Amino acid sequence: NPFAGLVSHLRASWLSGKTRPMEYRMAQLEALGRFLDDKKQEILEATAADLGKPPFETELSEILLCKNELHETLNNLSRWMKDEQVDRTLAMQLDSAFIRKDPYGVVLIIAPWNYPIHLFLVPLIGAIAAGNCVVVKPSEVSKKTESLMAEALPSYLDKDCFAVVTGGVQETTRLLENKFDYVFFTGSPPVGRIVMTAAAKHLTPVTLELGGKNPCYMSDACDVTNVARRVAWGRFFNAGQTCIAPDYLLCTLEMQEKLLPALRKAVEDFYGPNPKESPDLGRMVGDKQFQRVRRLLLGSGRVAIGGQTDEAERYIAPTVLADVQPSDPIMQEEIFGPVLPIVVVANMDEAIDFINSRERPLAIYAFSSDNKVVNQVLERTSSGGFCGNDTLMHVMLTSLPFGGIGNSGLGMYHGKFSFDTFSHRRGCLKRGMGREPLNALRYPPYSQQKLGVVHAASKVTRKGSCTLL
Amino acid sequence: MESMQQVVGRARAAFNSGRSRPLEFRIQQLKALERMVNEKEKEILAALKADLHKDGPNAYSHEIMGLLGELALAMEKLQSWAAPQHVKKNLLTMRDEAYIRYEPLGVVLIIGAWNYPFILVMQPLVGAIAAGNAVVVKPSEVSENTARLVAELLPQYLDKELYPVVTGGVPETTELLTQRFDHILYTGNTAVGKIVMAAAAKHLTPVTLELGGKSPCYIDKDCDLAVACRRITWGKYMNCGQTCIAPDYILCDPSIQSKVVENIKATLQEFYGEDVKSSPDYERIVNKRHFKRVKSLLEGQKIALGGETDEASCFIAPTILTDVSPESKVMEEEIFGPVLPIVTVKSVEEAIEFINHREKPLALYVFSNNKQLIKRVISETSSGGVTGNDVIMHFFLSTLPFGGVGHSGMGAYHGRHSFETFSHRRACLIKDLKMESTNKMRYPPGSQKKV
Numbered sequence: 076n077p078f079a080g081l082v083s084h085l086r087a088s089w090l091s092g093k094t095r096p097m098e099y100r101m102a103q104l105e106a107l108g109r110f111l112d113d114k115k116q117e118i119l120e121a122t123a124a125d126l127g128k129p130p131f132e133t134e135l136s137e138i139l140l141c142k143n144e145l146h147e148t149l150n151n152l153s154r155w156m157k158d159e160q161v162d163r164t165l166a167m168q169l170d171s172a173f174i175r176k177d178p179y180g181v182v183l184i185i186a187p188w189n190y191p192i193h194l195f196l197v198p199l200i201g202a203i204a205a206g207n208c209v210v211v212k213p214s215e216v217s218k219k220t221e222s223l224m225a226e227a228l229p230s231y232l233d234k235d236c237f238a239v240v241t242g243g244v245q246e247t248t249r250l251l252e253n254k255f256d257y258v259f260f261t262g263s264p265p266v267g268r269i270v271m272t273a274a275a276k277h278l279t280p281v282t283l284e285l286g287g288k289n290p291c292y293m294s295d296a297c298d299v300t301n302v303a304r305r306v307a308w309g310r311f312f313n314a315g316q317t318c319i320a321p322d323y324l325l326c327t328l329e330m331q332e333k334l335l336p337a338l339r340k341a342v343e344d345f346y347g348p349n350p351k352e353s354p355d356l357g358r359m360v361g362d363k364q365f366q367r368v369r370r371l372l373l374g375s376g377r378v379a380i381g382g383q384t385d386e387a388e389r390y391i392a393p394t395v396l397a398d399v400q401p402s403d404p405i406m407q408e409e410i411f412g413p414v415l416p417i418v419v420v421a422n423m424d425e426a427i428d429f430i431n432s433r434e435r436p437l438a439i440y441a442f443s444s445d446n447k448v449v450n451q452v453l454e455r456t457s458s459g460g461f462c463g464n465d466t467l468m469h470v471m472l473t474s475l476p477f478g479g480i481g482n483s484g485l486g487m488y489h490g491k492f493s494f495d496t497f498s499h500r501r502g503c504l505k506r507g508m509g510r511e512p513l514n515a516l517r518y519p520p521y522s523q524q525k526l527g528v529v530h531a532a533s534k535v536t537r538k539g540s541c542t543l544l
Numbered sequence: 545m546e547s548m549q550q551v552v553g554r555a556r557a558a559f560n561s562g563r564s565r566p567l568e569f570r571i572q573q574l575k576a577l578e579r580m581v582n583e584k585e586k587e588i589l590a591a592l593k594a595d596l597h598k599d600g601p602n603a604y605s606h607e608i609m610g611l612l613g614e615l616a617l618a619m620e621k622l623q624s625w626a627a628p629q630h631v632k633k634n635l636l637t638m639r640d641e642a643y644i645r646y647e648p649l650g651v652v653l654i655i656g657a658w659n660y661p662f663i664l665v666m667q668p669l670v671g672a673i674a675a676g677n678a679v680v681v682k683p684s685e686v687s688e689n690t691a692r693l694v695a696e697l698l699p700q701y702l703d704k705e706l707y708p709v710v711t712g713g714v715p716e717t718t719e720l721l722t723q724r725f726d727h728i729l730y731t732g733n734t735a736v737g738k739i740v741m742a743a744a745a746k747h748l749t750p751v752t753l754e755l756g757g758k759s760p761c762y763i764d765k766d767c768d769l770a771v772a773c774r775r776i777t778w779g780k781y782m783n784c785g786q787t788c789i790a791p792d793y794i795l796c797d798p799s800i801q802s803k804v805v806e807n808i809k810a811t812l813q814e815f816y817g818e819d820v821k822s823s824p825d826y827e828r829i830v831n832k833r834h835f836k837r838v839k840s841l842l843e844g845q846k847i848a849l850g851g852e853t854d855e856a857s858c859f860i861a862p863t864i865l866t867d868v869s870p871e872s873k874v875m876e877e878e879i880f881g882p883v884l885p886i887v888t889v890k891s892v893e894e895a896i897e898f899i900n901h902r903e904k905p906l907a908l909y910v911f912s913n914n915k916q917l918i919k920r921v922i923s924e925t926s927s928g929g930v931t932g933n934d935v936i937m938h939f940f941l942s943t944l945p946f947g948g949v950g951h952s953g954m955g956a957y958h959g960r961h962s963f964e965t966f967s968h969r970r971a972c973l974i975k976d977l978k979m980e981s982t983n984k985m986r987y988p989p990g991s992q993k994k995v
Contacts, residue, residue: 090900092924129988129990130990131988131990132990135986161941161943161944162943163941163943164940164941167937167941172938172941172943172944174944174945175922175923175930177926177949179949180926256950264748267748268745268746268748271741271744271745271748272742272745272746274741274745275738275741275742275744275745276738276742278734278737278738278741278753278755278950278951278953278954280954280955283748285748297977298977298978300980301977301978301980301983302977304980304983304987305983308983308986308987308988344987345987345988345989346988346989347989353988353989354989354990355988355989355990356988431560442977443977444977446974449974453645453972457647457650457968457970458970459970459971460970460971460972460973461645461970461971461972461973462972462973462974462975463972463973463974463975464974464975464976464977465973465975465983468636468637468973468975469642469971469972469973470971471634471636472631472633472634472637472642472971472973474631474632474633474642475631475642475644475971475972475973476644476969476971477971478969480649480726480968480970481650481726481748482748484748485748485749485750486750487969499926499949500945500956501926501927501928501929501930501949502928502929502930502938502941502944502945502946502956503922503929503930503931503932503938503944504929504930504931504932504934504937504938504941504944505918505930505931505932505933506931506932506933506934506937507933508767508768508771508772508913508933511771511774514774514775514778514934517605517778518774518778518814518815519602519778519815519816519823519825519826520815520816520817520823520825521599521600521601521602521605521824521825522601523600523601525601526601526604526605
């Protein structure tokens with residue numbers, strides 16, 4: 076077990092209690108902030124090398140959003156850490172009842188390659204804030220960022236309590252053989268299953284942030300120009316390699332015809348007449364991913380916008396496919412690339428049925444100037460999260476939980492939800508030694524009479540109380 | 545005989561019809577459940593008596609009264625629990641609607657245990673119904689009378705398709721676990737907990753595992769020993785020790801060990817009289833297998849009190865073992881019987897270290913007049929839950945989440961926590977289609993200025 080030494084070292088640090096005081100956690104978090112400032116250039120370069128990520132995107136999604144989470148956490152940590160007092164029954168009025176937020180211990184975070192800084196740091200912020208020791212495993216697919224995190228980050232954090240581990244599938248498998256007190260995984264559903272199965276051997280609780288095909292319904296009643304821009308932005312951001320990107324569109328034939336020119340214009344406004352030359356469009360992370368998306372693009376519907384690819388650069392043009400059939404290859408898996416298929420439906424009901432006949436996605440989007448339509452789609456479907464009349468934006472609000480359901484994941488995080496995810500909420504009741512005669516009601520010998528008293532008493536206090544024992 | 549696939553398939557079709565979602569429907573089902581508990585009280589108590597030798601008032605207070613409280617609470621609070629929660633917005637989303645919706649998960653599975661066979665399926669069921677789900681209920685086959693009764697009664701009072709009861713043992717449960725559920729709540733032991741989670745992993749099904757462990761009970765020298773021992777006696781020997789949050793073993797200074805024994809002895813007399821075996825309030829071990837298991841834990845131990853057994857009736861007297869070695873068999877696994885080992889420790893530090901070197905327990909108990917000491921024991925250990933200066937009682941406060949950590953489990957329920965466990969918290973952001981100008985900032989072409 077190549078990682079046994081590391082894990083037991085971290086466990087010893089955990090048992091020493093080092094990570095528990097608030098001051099310690101704040102200091103580690105502040106160091107993360109310094110990392111983001113000091114290494115900004117390196118971050119820009121690494122993500123550009125790995126994903127062709129435009130500096131604007133990196134600054135927004137990999138730096139600014141992390142800083143927001145950091146500040147939110149630093150501002151609120153002392154409040155989040157406090158014991159939560161809870162309502163008591165009449166019989167417990169003189170007792171102290173509260174929920175403690177205990178750290179779990181040694182936790183493991185497995186990060187993916189598409190937002191290699193954000194999806195590494197945001198869970199880490201929560202884990203540190205909650206008082207844990209942490210092992211983080213960045214993705215080997217985003218090589219330059221992996222090196223950056225493995226080499227630069229450890230010097231900002233307490234090496235006794237936080238470690239970065241690198242490697243591929245083999246190393247991750249060996250890592251998962253160890254016992255962790257929590258595992259946080261971001262990645263694909265098949266690997267999510269493997270992670271949860273490994274965690275089950277140790278009864279380790281997990282959060283799995285997975286993916287799926289996020290549908291985007293467009294009603295006939297909508298401002299096509301705005302809709303096209305919001306959808307194009309969400310689809311082509313990070314060259315489509317976003318777990319909450321709108322994966323495919325559902326709309327009527329009429330809407331498709333109106334949408335295509337609007338999308339064409341949006342693409343041109345964003346990336347110019349030759350997107351390949353735009354500094355604002357990313358690239359596929361690797362050859363494997365490039366080939367997979369190109370195969371989907373070529374085998375489905377008809378190319379209405381874009382369609383060009385360049386293997387040497389791993390470039391895929393912002394592409395829209397029209398007249399896509401539900402049975403087409405591109406409708407069988409999460410696309411994770413800058414290709415937007417349009418599937419024509421007759422009406423909203425058909426769109427809802429279509430969505431509900433498939434696995435529950437991480438996000439559902441609905442566009443309509445008629446609020447009733449947006450609400451119908453919301454109420455009659457199920458997904459991790461939902462955004463009406465825009466894409467991606469719901470995950471930028473730290474007060475909203477971010478997570479999936481069914482195949483798209485379990486658990487959630489962001490903001491306080493991160494802190495809660497990495498904390499064990501421990502119910503505590505502290506009683507006094509007095510009032511023993513009251514307790515006599517619960518002791519044997521049992522009798523109808525005793526029960527009668529208790530029953531009568533509990534009837535009186537039925538409002539909001541559980542039992543009176 | 546219907547297959548598991550058919551039963552679960554029907555529940556899913558029933559859920560997909562949408563009828564379990566309206567609040568009125570959920571409350572109607574909860575009301576029916578309440579009626580069932582009240583109308584069939586006699587039958588329920590009879591089943592508990594047959595399964596666990598549990599007598600009327602005892603069974604009522606442990607398995608029925610709490611359930612009625614949960615039902616009343618859920619019906620009263622459902623509207624507020626299920627209401628969308630509006631969240632704090634930032635500048636960018638000022639004009640938008642941002643809230644969390646509580647939605648049902650779908651079809652959930654509840655697997656009960658045999659020690660409190662009625663409430664351990666019914667209490668989760670209340671939460672699952674309140675959250676709008678379809679529920680497959682699988683009571684423990686070990687408590688066969690209660691299982692049979694639950695299978696008979698539920699269809700008489702509740703929607704048959706939405707809330708089916710499945711009975712059977714290991715083979716049936718194994719088959720059930722191959723089906724896809726949207727949440728599984730399992731109450732039972734650690735070994736089977738791993739099997740349940742592994743089965744759930746195949747479908748990426750979230751789980752709540754209410755397991756067990758050895759719940760330690762530290763008695764400080766500075767405490768009212770008489771009171772402490774009365775409370776401990778109650779919690780340890782109720783249900784013949786077959787309680788997941790029973791104080792499993794005692795840690796105390798050697799100087800008070802014999803006093804602890806004396807006090808418990810006196811309390812036992814008070815509770816059960818001279819002849820425990822003939823007390824109607826003292827239960828029995830659930831079956832021969834567990835009887836043999838618990839009895840074998842006595843081998844080689846110093847029995848300070850009790851020790852009498854009678855296989856024919858699965859009777860084991862309230863027993864205390866003293867000067868127990870931490871390496872002995874009785875200190876290896878959860879006892880789940882009326883045997884109380886005392887392990888002596890010289891200090892609270894030693895007690896804390898002892899506790900921390902073992903798996904995290906479901907409950908932790910500490911008795912002391914010294915508030916600082918209690919605080920210290922709690923903050924330097926980890927457990928599912930805690931009661932200070934008493935035992936068991938944190939279970940009865942539904943505002944506290946009830947669940948384990950580490951080997952004692954994951955997730956929690958009771959009261960509102962049940963509702964949340966069986967709900968999906970869906971983040972919703974509803975924006976305006978207009979107001980496009982603010983969006984311009986985020987679109988390419990990107991520029992430093994925009995950032």
